[in-house]
Amino acid sequence: MCNNPLLKDPYQQLDDYIDSIPYKKENLILILHRAQEIFGYLPDKVQWHIAQKLDLPSAKIYGVVSFYSFFTMKPRGKHVANVCMGTACFVRGSEKLQKEVESQLGIKTGQTTEDQLFSLDSVRCIGACGLAPVMTVDGKVHGRLETTADIKQALAKYRPEGTPEEAKGSNSNI
Amino acid sequence: MKLKDTGELNELKGQSLALLKNRRISSPLTTLEALGKPRHIMVCGGTGCHASDSPEIAALLKEELNQRGLSDQVEVLQTGCFGFCEKGPILEIHPDNIMYVQVSTTDVADIVEEHFIQGKQVERLLYVDPSSEQRLASDFPFYHSQLRIALRNCSYIAPEDIREYIAADGYQALAKVLFNMSPASVIEEIKKSGLRGRGGGGFPTGVKWELTGQGEATQRYIICNADEGDPGAFMDRSILEGDPHSVLEAMLIAGSAIGATHGFIYIRAEYPLAIHRLEISINQAREYGLLGEKILGSDFSFDVDIKYGAGAFVCGEETALIHSIEGARGEPSVKPPFPAQEGLWGKPTCVNNVETFANIPPIILRGSDWFAGIGTEKSKGTKVFALAGKVNNVGLVEVPMGTTLRQIIFDIGGGIKNHKSFKAAQTGGPSGGCIPTKYLDTPIDYESLISIGSMMGSGGLIVMDDSDCMVNIAKFFLEFTVDESCGRCTACRVGTKRLHEILTKITEGKGTLDDLDSLEQLSKIIKDTSLCGLGQSAPNPILSTIEYFKDEYLAHIVDKSCPAGVCKSLVKYKITDKCKGCTLCTKHCPANCISGSVKEPHVIDEERCLKCGVCMEKCRFGAIVHH
Numbered sequence: 001m002c003n004n005p006l007l008k009d010p011y012q013q014l015d016d017y018i019d020s021i022p023y024k025k026e027n028l029i030l031i032l033h034r035a036q037e038i039f040g041y042l043p044d045k046v047q048w049h050i051a052q053k054l055d056l057p058s059a060k061i062y063g064v065v066s067f068y069s070f071f072t073m074k075p076r077g078k079h080v081a082n083v084c085m086g087t088a089c090f091v092r093g094s095e096k097l098q099k100e101v102e103s104q105l106g107i108k109t110g111q112t113t114e115d116q117l118f119s120l121d122s123v124r125c126i127g128a129c130g131l132a133p134v135m136t137v138d139g140k141v142h143g144r145l146e147t148t149a150d151i152k153q154a155l156a157k158y159r160p161e162g163t164p165e166e167a168k169g170s171n172s173n174i
Numbered sequence: 175m176k177l178k179d180t181g182e183l184n185e186l187k188g189q190s191l192a193l194l195k196n197r198r199i200s201s202p203l204t205t206l207e208a209l210g211k212p213r214h215i216m217v218c219g220g221t222g223c224h225a226s227d228s229p230e231i232a233a234l235l236k237e238e239l240n241q242r243g244l245s246d247q248v249e250v251l252q253t254g255c256f257g258f259c260e261k262g263p264i265l266e267i268h269p270d271n272i273m274y275v276q277v278s279t280t281d282v283a284d285i286v287e288e289h290f291i292q293g294k295q296v297e298r299l300l301y302v303d304p305s306s307e308q309r310l311a312s313d314f315p316f317y318h319s320q321l322r323i324a325l326r327n328c329s330y331i332a333p334e335d336i337r338e339y340i341a342a343d344g345y346q347a348l349a350k351v352l353f354n355m356s357p358a359s360v361i362e363e364i365k366k367s368g369l370r371g372r373g374g375g376g377f378p379t380g381v382k383w384e385l386t387g388q389g390e391a392t393q394r395y396i397i398c399n400a401d402e403g404d405p406g407a408f409m410d411r412s413i414l415e416g417d418p419h420s421v422l423e424a425m426l427i428a429g430s431a432i433g434a435t436h437g438f439i440y441i442r443a444e445y446p447l448a449i450h451r452l453e454i455s456i457n458q459a460r461e462y463g464l465l466g467e468k469i470l471g472s473d474f475s476f477d478v479d480i481k482y483g484a485g486a487f488v489c490g491e492e493t494a495l496i497h498s499i500e501g502a503r504g505e506p507s508v509k510p511p512f513p514a515q516e517g518l519w520g521k522p523t524c525v526n527n528v529e530t531f532a533n534i535p536p537i538i539l540r541g542s543d544w545f546a547g548i549g550t551e552k553s554k555g556t557k558v559f560a561l562a563g564k565v566n567n568v569g570l571v572e573v574p575m576g577t578t579l580r581q582i583i584f585d586i587g588g589g590i591k592n593h594k595s596f597k598a599a600q601t602g603g604p605s606g607g608c609i610p611t612k613y614l615d616t617p618i619d620y621e622s623l624i625s626i627g628s629m630m631g632s633g634g635l636i637v638m639d640d641s642d643c644m645v646n647i648a649k650f651f652l653e654f655t656v657d658e659s660c661g662r663c664t665a666c667r668v669g670t671k672r673l674h675e676i677l678t679k680i681t682e683g684k685g686t687l688d689d690l691d692s693l694e695q696l697s698k699i700i701k702d703t704s705l706c707g708l709g710q711s712a713p714n715p716i717l718s719t720i721e722y723f724k725d726e727y728l729a730h731i732v733d734k735s736c737p738a739g740v741c742k743s744l745v746k747y748k749i750t751d752k753c754k755g756c757t758l759c760t761k762h763c764p765a766n767c768i769s770g771s772v773k774e775p776h777v778i779d780e781e782r783c784l785k786c787g788v789c790m791e792k793c794r795f796g797a798i799v800h801h
Contacts, residue, residue: 028501029484033443067503067660068484070443086405087600087636088562090650124487124654126444127408129562130222130259130569139446141225172791
């Protein structure tokens with residue numbers, strides 16, 4: 001659950017954080033951001049824990065978590081890829097980019113690969129319109145992804161070394 | 175070091191001027207010794223350049239200069255956005271007045287060797303002006319028609335050093351407001367300047383301040399709306415990354431004018447670099463006593479906190495934003511009461527956009543008459559546009575109100591990419607509309623854009639060419655509003671979904687003429703009955719495309735064809751007589767619907783064709799076409 005085994009109990013970590021900030025209920029969104037950082041996602045159990053800690057109805061926590069697209073209730077892969085679906089990227093071919101990334105990863109947008117290596121999502125404009133179409137992986141922007149090889153190359157950086165998915169094969173426009 | 179009064183602020187400014195003394199002076203390039211020291215390499219740290227390794231370039235430059243023993247003579251600084259994102263990463267060398275474009279990490283050694291040791295320009299890294307084909311070291315045509323007020327410091331100063339901002343007249347407007355102006359005269363000045371909200375609505379800023387300051391209240395709040403959700407707009411982010419102190423200073427000015435002691439900056443969590451620079455600025459401002467108790471020795475106290483968004487477009491709407499800051503679902507509420515009367519935690523609250531704030535310090539310093547002298551009758555000052563899409567020079571441009579689309583797209587933007595022809599410009603994001611060729615010469619301001627069926631919005635300007643299908647674009651925007659509708663009111667929640675369904679039907683070739691009427695009728699109902707701006711403006715992309723590109727809708731509905739060749743279900747492929755019979759297409763066709771013998775022209779069986787387009791992509795003779 002917690003990525004770093006050296007750290008103390010994640011629930012304790014979250015509680016310590018909540019104790020350290022003033023105006024707890026008003027800072028619910030901030031607390032959820034931190035919780036997602038610690039746990040990687042926000043399952044029912046974590047939401048329930050926060051509800052108890054802040055003395056809020058768990059329905060309210062769920063309401064907030066489900067409202068904002070930044071929060072996820074499903075575990076994510078080790079690397080999160082986001083294809084930009086902003087207008088500038090859209091007119092420069094982000095739909096095709098999305099299809100190609102989906103086919104290279106073998107999953108649909110919103111899903112995680114079976115080996116838990118990649119999750120794929122879409123994002124609405126990250127402001128790198130000069131590089132359109134773009135995809136971010138773990139926050140790092142990969143721009144001008146116009147051929148299948150460009151995409152393979154971008155993804156290969158996140159695969160463990162020695163996997164056969166290196167940038168080879170056909171290099172056609174997407 | 176806390177600044178105790180304006181005297182100390184001015185003293186610090188005097189000391190800091192040395193930092194800027196070598197910037198933007200043009201001097202002939204000579205040897206290193208002849209130039210003033212230190213020289214500065216400003217490396218663009220805006221989002222686009224940052225993504226193309228500009229931090230690595232800066233680090234390598236430092237290392238290389240260090241190895242060559244030049245580190246005490248040449249300083250490397252990261253700035254905000256230069257605006258010319260198309261040619262990023264960009265770096266500018268002062269005082270030599272030379273810009274290098276599309277620099278990569280492998281160019282670093284050459285720059286240090288050729289530029290700093292041999293004292294000559296690195297020719298291959300200069301910008302090539304496409305019209306004259308000359309290499310230019312500075313003064314690119316891209317900047318010619320621009321007037322930078324909100325972006326005045328972006329790329330000019332290093333945003334992570336408060337002293338640079340102070341040297342560039344930073345916090346002087348605050349000092350003027352605190353010691354030489356009354357709150358009423360500040361509000362009057364902003365009203366007279368004619369500044370209007372740059373987030374899209376265009377509400378007069380001075381009036382908003384006046385309304386928030388009225389009546390009795392135990393507490394008032396200032397909120398900076400940095401929830402830039404319009405896809406394709408990135409000016410607010412660039413201002414926060416390139417000149418964060420100007421926003422803080424403006425919030426302080428607003429706070430003193432309306433009697434608020436606390437401010438919040440509501441920013442998207444998707445903007446980590448802007449958040450990082452803001453955090454640094456807030457800490458520096460606190461350290462210098464420009465935030466906190468008794469600022470510059472006056473009676474005015476003010477502090478700022480950052481609040482993070484979590485990915486909801488509707489939170490750009492001010493009441494939704496306030497609910498989000500309070501830790502709840504970001505759903506809008508009915509106005510009135512307006513936030514100016516009952517806002518954050520029930521207190522009067524003034525919500526202004528980042529770009530609006532960035533205009534405040536220059537207005538105070540240079541006067542409302544100066545600002546009101548720029549722009550059109552009802553829209554004063556400048557507007558920053560994020561120019562993107564099928565245009566040669568993608569980037570951030572700031573132009574006086576009243577500039578025409580043609581000037582922006584063709585003079586500044588350098589025209590359409592790949593020599594295609596202009597079809598439409600989309601302004602205002604999902605709330606705006608598509609503007610056709612016939613309005614290219616309309617001077618742009620708040621009113622003129624509304625009169626031609628679009629709106630200013632936050633300033634996204636997406637250029638489209640003849641390979642874009644307008645029905646598909648309308649569908650794209652509706653997909654966005656369906657996703658982002660918060661679900662609170664029925665008109666928006668259900669209405670946008672129905673609009674999207676009808677558009678999908680049309681792009682799949684199943685539309686009827688009745689659908690066109692339903693689209694228009696439903697659009698009008700949604701506009702009239704939605705609770706907030708999101709729903710009220712959601713049908714704009716449909717209404718404007720139906721008005722200006724009705725023939726494309728009719729082509730989809732009546733002729734069952736997509737003139738731009740975008741809508742897959744409507745595209746038909748045909749093999750022309752250019753076919754050499756190489757059989758490559760038959761090998762790749764997943765439906766096995768191409769037949770023909772070797773060295774004979776092939777034929778596609780349209781009944782079985784999946785319209786995947788693989789054949790057209792693979793054909794080496796250009797023999798397969800849409801028809």
